[in-house]
Amino acid sequence: MSAAGKFWLDEVNFNNEGLIPVIAQDADSGKILMLAWMNRESLALTTKTGEAVYWSRSRGKLWHKGEDSGHTQQVIEMRFDCDEDVILLKVKQKGGIACHTGRESCFYRQLKDERWIEVEAVIKDPKQIYG
C-alpha cells in the first residue's frame, strides 16, 4: 500500500545495482515489446519527457529509446506491481518496431520441440534502421 503523501519515486524498490526491470507493452494491441532496465534518473526522465528513457547496462549510460533508430516509445500509462520492484509501461511504439533486429517485438522466438524457433518476421533491415 502507498504511504500517504510519499513521493512516488521513493516507493520504487531498485535492486542492488540501482535498477528496476521495465516491461514495455503496446498500449493498443497488448503485445509485449521488450524488457529493459531503468535507474532512478531514467525513470524520472521518462515521466518528465513522456518517452521511455532506459538505463543501458551494456553501455553504462542513459538510453533514450529511439535516439538512433527514431523508434521512440510514447508512454501512455505507467503501472507498478505489488512488490514495488517492476514497472509496466503501456506505450505507443513509433515505427512499429521495438527490437534492434528490426522486429516489432524482442520476443520473436518460441520454444517448439525443445528448440527456440523464430516466429516473427523482420519488418525492416537493421542496416536501414541504424544506417
Place this chain on the structure above:
Amino acid sequence: MSAAGKFWLDEVNFNNEGLIPVIAQDADSGKILMLAWMNRESLALTTKTGEAVYWSRSRGKLWHKGEDSGHTQQVIEMRFDCDEDVILLKVKQKGGIACHTGRESCFYRQLKDERWIEVEAVIKDPKQIYG
C-alpha cells in the same frame, strides 16, 4: 540466433545469481499478470510439467505457482527475447487471480498526478485464498 542443435536451456543467459526474469501474460486477454524469476531447474520443471514453476527469491526455493492458492498457471506458449535474458510465458491463469493480493494482475497501481493509485479491484480476499 540459435546455434543449430544447441540445447535450448544452454542458450539462456542467467544473471550472476543464476536467475532470469519471466513475464507471465494472460494468453487470451494479453493482460500482463506478473513478473517473477526462474533458475535453470525451475525453467526445466516449467516445460516438463506445463505449469509455471518459479524461483522464490524471498524464500530461496522452488515455487510452483499456485501450490498454496490453487492459482496455477498453465503454460500455453514460451517466448525468448533477442538478448536471451528474458522469458515470456503466455498462460491460462487458474482462478483468474495471479496476485497474492487477490487481484487478477500484480500491476494494479497506476501513476496519476505523481501518485501510485490502485486502479484494479480485489477479486477475492487473500484470507480466503490462503486460509
